[in-house]
Amino acid sequence: AQSVTQLDSQVPVFEEAPVELRCNYSSSVSVYLFWYVQYPNQGLQLLLKYLSGSTLVESINGFEAEFNKSQTSFHLRKPSVHISDTAEYFCAVSAKAAGNKLTFGGGTRVLVKP
Amino acid sequence: EPEVTQTPSHQVTQMGQEVILRCVPISNHLYFYWYRQILGQKVEFLVSFYNNEISEKSEIFDDQFSVERPDGSNFTLKIRSTKLEDSAMYFCASRERSAGGQETQYFGPGTRLLVL
Numbered sequence: 001a002q003s004v005t006q007l008d009s010q011v012p013v014f015e016e017a018p019v020e021l022r023c024n025y026s027s028s029v030s031v032y033l034f035w036y037v038q039y040p041n042q043g044l045q046l047l048l049k050y051l052s053g054s055t056l057v058e059s060i061n062g063f064e065a066e067f068n069k070s071q072t073s074f075h076l077r078k079p080s081v082h083i084s085d086t087a088e089y090f091c092a093v094s095a096k097a098a099g100n101k102l103t104f105g106g107g108t109r110v111l112v113k114p
Numbered sequence: 115e116p117e118v119t120q121t122p123s124h125q126v127t128q129m130g131q132e133v134i135l136r137c138v139p140i141s142n143h144l145y146f147y148w149y150r151q152i153l154g155q156k157v158e159f160l161v162s163f164y165n166n167e168i169s170e171k172s173e174i175f176d177d178q179f180s181v182e183r184p185d186g187s188n189f190t191l192k193i194r195s196t197k198l199e200d201s202a203m204y205f206c207a208s209r210e211r212s213a214g215g216q217e218t219q220y221f222g223p224g225t226r227l228l229v230l
Contacts, residue, residue: 041223042223043118043205043221043222043223043224044157044205044207045221046219046220049218090157092157100162100170101147101159101162101170102147102149102159102219103159104149104156104157104158105156106155107157
């Protein structure tokens with residue numbers, strides 16, 4: 001079984017400031033790692049994912065996350081946030097097998113202030 | 115861009131009533147999922163469905179729940195006799211088939227169910 005912990009339930013941040021959202025996981029098997037974003041009144045959208053290879057993965061809108069196997073972490077960062085980044089961010093894992101479910105963290109609500 | 119759709123967006127029902135939540139997955143996808151999120155809690159896996167049968171289900175998915183793909187396009191979640199604690203946002207997701215399960219799951223916008 002897998003579990004995911006997002007340590008911060010809410011992160012207020014000023015526009016153009018950096019932000020880091022923390023995610024730690026536990027699993028007895030190898031996993032894939034994901035960050036999903038949920039904008040107000042919308043569904044979950046994939047932001048980025050780590051499957052294998054380079055431990056640093058990037059999204060098209062400036063977010064990046066680094067897989068750290070020794071610390072079982074997959075923290076999400078953005079060097080400069082915009083008002084439009086206000087959303088809830090979910091870290092998730094799935095075991096490396098076909099058809100497997102996602103296990104989510106509790107989510108971190110990011111509120112970007114002008 | 116193709117997307118997963120869900121209907122209705124909101125549903126209010128009385129305790130003990132049956133509800134059916136509907137989802138139209140992306141057309142070439144073969145794996146289907148239901149998740150739910152009780153207000154203030156984590157998104158939780160309910161069930162996965164592949165090749166017209168349940169491939170995995172959680173402890174939440176008891177005999178009151180069932181899923182069906184009645185016509186090759188819709189994917190439904192039925193709650194036979196709703197309880198107050200079934201009030202939640204229900205998300206449908208789908209993905210293509212691939213070895214290892216690394217393909218992205220695409221989520222619908224959710225159905226907010228309120229049981230009174």
